[in-house]
Amino acid sequence: MSRLNLFSPEVRENPYPFYAALRRESPVCQVDPSGMWAVTRYDDIVAAFKNTQVFSSAGLRVASEPPHLQRHNPLSDSLILADPPRHSQLRNLIGRAFTASTVSSLEPRMRFKAAQLVDEMAQRRTVDFVNDFAYRAQIDALVQLLGFDPSLQDNFQRWTTDILSVAAIPPDDQRRLGEVRSTIDEMERYMKDLLVARRRQPGNDLVSDLLRSRVNDGVLTDEDLMGFLFLLFVAGLETAVTLMTHLALILARLPAWMDRLREEPALAPHFIEETLRFEPPVHATMRLTLTETELGGVRLPAHAVVALLVGAGLRDETKFHDPDRFYPERCAQANLAFGHGAHFCIGGLLARAQARVVLEELLLRCRRLQLRAERLAWNLSLNTRCPLALPIEVTPT
Template sequence: MSQRLNLFDPDFRENPYPHYARLRRDSPVCQVDPNGFWMLTRHEDIVAAFKNPELYSSSALRMAGAPPWLGRSNPLVDSMIAAEPQRHGRLRNLISRAFTNVMVGRMEAYARDVVMRLTDMLFQSETVDFIPQFALAMPANLMALLLGVDPALQKRFKGWADDISGAPAVALDDVVRQEQVRTTLQEMDVYLREVLERRRQKPTDDLVSDLLQIQVDGERLTEEELLSFLSLLLVAGLETTTFLLTHIALILAKNPEWFDRLRTNDVLINPFIEEVLRYEPPNHFAMRLVMQDTEVRGVKLPAGSPVLLSLASGLRDEAHYPDAEQFNPERGVQANLAFGHGIHFCLGAPLARMEARVALDTILASFSRFELATDKIQWMHSLFFRAPTSLPLRFTPL
């Protein structure tokens, strides 16, 4: 290619998929802006990188999430998502004792109650922005249950998540946004430390209390490790599920025939969710650092190079998914790459899938269709995530 692709270019933000297709065909290993990051776009190469954490280190996340202007640590990039294999294994072993499929199952009844309340509110207006009224409100309510805090704090949680996940996109000369991110990190740190202290003094039936009590071979999570995981849970858990629910609603609005097809054949509901994850994954990139000189498809990657693993491109790779540009839930695949791969496969994937299934069940039982109430979708300015900033919809009751 004669010119580097800029991942913040408005044309790319509007529709990145033709760009990914061109790169897979013509330049599957290339440099992109900002910062001249290397990018892998083919499914095979992305999976190979995930499977080799010694060569492709997750420590690259610290470069993106803790830029020099931050002037302090970022608990998100100090969490297990950026930990090297040995430390990651220790953290995952401890945390997984509390964050289990059994816990997810216990939360499903509460999730259904939340969704019913949110759905009732959608009937109250002719046009509703689906994101704050449903796509954000649902996971925020479940996050509040996990942490044992007031669900009314959802706007605060969302603001924190947006500021912290958006840190890699903050310009070096944007001192106002930089100060906002620093303030957010300080506020979240104070708040989460207060939550931990309250649970030490008075344990309750929530994830925080369970994490404080977990002990394996005499080891416990330290205060900083607890803070890092709770930060990860707030940011990644809230953002990923919000964007997944948003893409489900947008795809239903653009393809209303799926309302009837799913309603009359509920066996397709889980495959539909998997196809949404494949076709419009919430997270488009994972970042890694090449630890030694290596070569991929004849392109030399020098040691120390930051590399973006293009999950969204890999999930539309024609070599792995026939007719990859077509939305087809009946292809019957699991879009696991949307949640990463290998040792860093997302611990919260069962929770996100449960929330999506519960939401879709209730939507299908309540509405005959959605209709977009705008001619122009605005997309968020983020290096890693892709989702609309708002999604005004008109709802037709069943």
Template structure:
């Protein structure tokens, strides 16, 4: 087969047949754009994620930096691009402010928000699920978690879209580069204002917790907190919005599951796990080789950019029986959808809880979610895969 281009239109529309062919014929190989190396098999990806001595998280910088931006993106100093020992030190501090109790305390707010937004869907009937439900639901949770003003929702939707696109902007697209630079400036000022407000008036929120944290006399610097908030708000918004969007799309395409989940709400957690496997919100993570190494029988040079295709790993025939069949009763835990090992996503429990609450409200109140588009257009990004719009009609139960 000709060299795969990860951002080609037909690959974005349905990457899974292309991934399957790579697993069969070239499980570790070079692709476009930029001659990156891809890894497609489950076991190879897990081994790579465990081997931080050779495969550095600095590879994620390709998705957070652009040579023409002429300023640092705070996400480039966050947990997602840190290696040991800095990663462990940061994570030990941040873990203290991001506990199971925090997630549990947010559930009543999640449920009230999901109920209110479902009311709105049922009143309007024909909507774009992404801005009208998924974005509003998740920003409400992020605002509650961090203490951000809920009126900033529109700004954060735009900022998130800009920051997710950084790694795919052509170097000659000066207008787009300028827009992203302004986005980073605006978002950083917003975070600085939030920290200044919290230093003068502490509240019961995550930002206050992060400012108060001390572990072995260590504290997070202002830059550390801003970098984490950039990561939390961009990744937390983008991945969970994408998860909710895929849940709605799966229900629209498989209406029998609306009936089953309404009749048996206990099936909802398994449905979410299968959705995470079948359509993972994070399609890929990047690593950088620190030395020449061998993986899957292929020699990788030092300083090679390596793309770990999580979307391929979660459909690996060696790991999952009949992997292209959506089957919530297979009881496969899709933890790899949130990473693995030291970089396992801090927000995994929050995303799963939000997804469960949303599904409980939607399936209880709606009889059908019907797709109102013959063909969907997909975003262009290395890390995530999501429709640009999801027009649906919501039918009451």
């Protein structure tokens, strides 16, 4: 088998047959870009997640801050790039401010915005779900959560796209690299000003809560705060948008489920969990081996960049019966969609809550969603897999 390129158009369009071939023939092997090591079996991915002493989260720095970026990326200072014990300290400090009650307090606003956007779609009939609904819904939620200036909403999608595209930019594409560097400069200036303003006058938002966060006399430094704001904004926006988009795409491709969920609303949580398994919002995550090690019967050298292909692990035939079938009634519990162990995604609460609200409002206000494109164009990212646009026709109830 020739070396698989994770960024090739045919892989981005439908990676799952390629993943299945890797699980059968080379479950731990080198792939492009850059000859990184891909891990495709569920048990091997879990083993790497658990073994933080060998599989370091510093591997993510390769994606967020490659040498050719020639600029520090504050995302690299976030807890997602920290190993224990530093990771535990950061997570405890942040966890005191970002709680289930924090997410619950956002639900009325999320429901209001979702209802408003679904009604707009129903009036227009044919829309791009990604840009007309998903981004607008999640940006509104993050504005409420973080206390960001809503007048800057038009910038937020560009910020996220630029930060997440870093790993896919070739070293010789100086124009694109310059755009990303400018975006990081812009984000840093805005967030530094926001921290100064909240220190001076705290508000009813997560940034103010983070500034007050203390655990065992610990305190979040400005670098910690900046890293978490970059992480929550970028990852919180992209993962929720990806989840909402795949919910809509599945409803469009399997229209009988709209009727089924209206008849059996108790299935809705299982529908969301199966969506997370079938098309996980975190499609892959990176690790760096600190020592030579063995995984899946393959010797990995020290300092190897390892891609844990969560999207492949969640289609593993040894863990899920008929894994390429979308089947909410399987009630799958073994879900890696938001990571595993110490690095279980703190923003998963927000993404699941937003997905539930959006699904409920779609079922209430829409009879059908119909896909209006023969082929979809997909984003270029190591971490997420989402259509760039999702043209659908909405039939209101």
